[in-house]
Amino acid sequence: MAISEVHCDRSCFRAAEHATRLALLTLLLVAACGDDTAPTQDDAPLLIDGGTVVVMDESGLILEGAAVVVEGDRISSIIAAGGPRPANARVIDATGHLVIPGLVNTHGHAAMSLLRGLADDLPLMTWLNDYIFPAEAALVAPDFVYWGTLLSSVEMLKSGTTTFADMYYFRDDMARATIDAGIRAVTGPHVIGFPTPDFATPEASLADAAEFMERYQDHPTVVPAVAAHALYTTPLEAVEAAFRLAERYDAPFQIHAVEDPSEDVTAREQTGMGVVEALESIGALRPGTVLAHSIYLSDEDIQRIAAGGAGIAHNPQSNMKLGVARAAPVAAALAAGIPVGLGTDGPASNNDLDMFDEMDAAAKVQKFILGDPAALPAETVFRLATMGGARVLNLHDEIGSLEPGKRADIVLVDVRRPGLTPLYSVYSHLVYAARGSDVATVIVNGRVVVQDGEILTVDEEEVMERARGFGERVREVMEEVAAGREGG
Ligand SMILES: [Zn+2]
Numbered sequence: 001m002a003i004s005e006v007h008c009d010r011s012c013f014r015a016a017e018h019a020t021r022l023a024l025l026t027l028l029l030v031a032a033c034g035d036d037t038a039p040t041q042d043d044a045p046l047l048i049d050g051g052t053v054v055v056m057d058e059s060g061l062i063l064e065g066a067a068v069v070v071e072g073d074r075i076s077s078i079i080a081a082g083g084p085r086p087a088n089a090r091v092i093d094a095t096g097h098l099v100i101p102g103l104v105n106t107h108g109h110a111a112m113s114l115l116r117g118l119a120d121d122l123p124l125m126t127w128l129n130d131y132i133f134p135a136e137a138a139l140v141a142p143d144f145v146y147w148g149t150l151l152s153s154v155e156m157l158k159s160g161t162t163t164f165a166d167m168y169y170f171r172d173d174m175a176r177a178t179i180d181a182g183i184r185a186v187t188g189p190h191v192i193g194f195p196t197p198d199f200a201t202p203e204a205s206l207a208d209a210a211e212f213m214e215r216y217q218d219h220p221t222v223v224p225a226v227a228a229h230a231l232y233t234t235p236l237e238a239v240e241a242a243f244r245l246a247e248r249y250d251a252p253f254q255i256h257a258v259e260d261p262s263e264d265v266t267a268r269e270q271t272g273m274g275v276v277e278a279l280e281s282i283g284a285l286r287p288g289t290v291l292a293h294s295i296y297l298s299d300e301d302i303q304r305i306a307a308g309g310a311g312i313a314h315n316p317q318s319n320m321k322l323g324v325a326r327a328a329p330v331a332a333a334l335a336a337g338i339p340v341g342l343g344t345d346g347p348a349s350n351n352d353l354d355m356f357d358e359m360d361a362a363a364k365v366q367k368f369i370l371g372d373p374a375a376l377p378a379e380t381v382f383r384l385a386t387m388g389g390a391r392v393l394n395l396h397d398e399i400g401s402l403e404p405g406k407r408a409d410i411v412l413v414d415v416r417r418p419g420l421t422p423l424y425s426v427y428s429h430l431v432y433a434a435r436g437s438d439v440a441t442v443i444v445n446g447r448v449v450v451q452d453g454e455i456l457t458v459d460e461e462e463v464m465e466r467a468r469g470f471g472e473r474v475r476e477v478m479e480e481v482a483a484g485r486e487g488g
Pocket of ligand 1: 107108109256292345346
């Protein structure tokens, strides 16, 4: 690789005045061309050419008519408009598209797509205890998790999400589904303080968890992580054991934290501490810990999280649907330096996995709740959905922006659509106007997995047919659960 002459007129850098000289030099690295050893078609670089490249580096650089060069699983360079392109490249014409970093969904339960719409418009604890937990006890099995996760992975990829963090059961089947779909997943062992379809106790769940962590240590797309459901469902000792496992592998650790005000009450009864304080007491507020929801945070909690380095997965649509008459204190968390990402939560809580929809909601709920239209502007929200999420998952050196050296997780959004024409502000359109259905092409780890809106990795019709089959079984089980509820 060499720095070649780069032709760049004034129009090619909309944000050049914000870019440091160093950032520009890094971005304008051009792969050496005219090499004697021409690559074969299969390992030829991928050239995503002619789009508006939204880099999402520190300076917020946007490059018109630029090209992103992918070699293997990584971005090797970004070439400005008019710069020399590598020979023999496989070209994706990005004319009329925004070329953005793949979106990062920091919290969810993918297999619950098979329970979507089963019970809605209920308080959290009623929804969980009367519907979801009994349904899961009766239904959740390896094939349920595999097909449910595959279904969600297809939905996520087609709407521009390239990485998602997940907490659910049957970790091997979950991981296998994400590999088959070709999506990046942060997932693994999960503990909860009651018998689950896969393990009778948290101890049993953790007994062979290290094997999973070992197996996926160097996997290209599965990032092994450990999850504890929440302090209101899981004893602090089991949460700590799960966290220690994550710590041993320097892996992300996921936990629901203060989604509901009752969680602090329960934690105080059981541990003498609030949720965040209890997590601090076991050292769990370190970078890579993902606190899902974190709505009911006190000022002290925010200080504790900031001091420890943990991140927050903000799920505005799930929170609104539960009738939480307040919003996670995102602006205060960001001001304190806490990494914040966006999440959809499970597809039964939202009820979709479209991160464009989530960005729109994240921006609007803060403005609404704070009575301030300037709260959480569009560029900030887009950053939460990309680099912010990458930081929450402690993957910011690998994903979250289109910078040379990072994994090639890239999304093309077609802006030649009625709802996106004309275009004045890239971030405004991405956050307020674009939808997941505007995504045309998706690349994960250097591999094209969605092309012209079609998933290439799996048979979408077959996945939906299997999902419909599970739907029949869900209906039967829920009739039994309802009869039991009325009888008991
Ligand atoms: Zn959740």
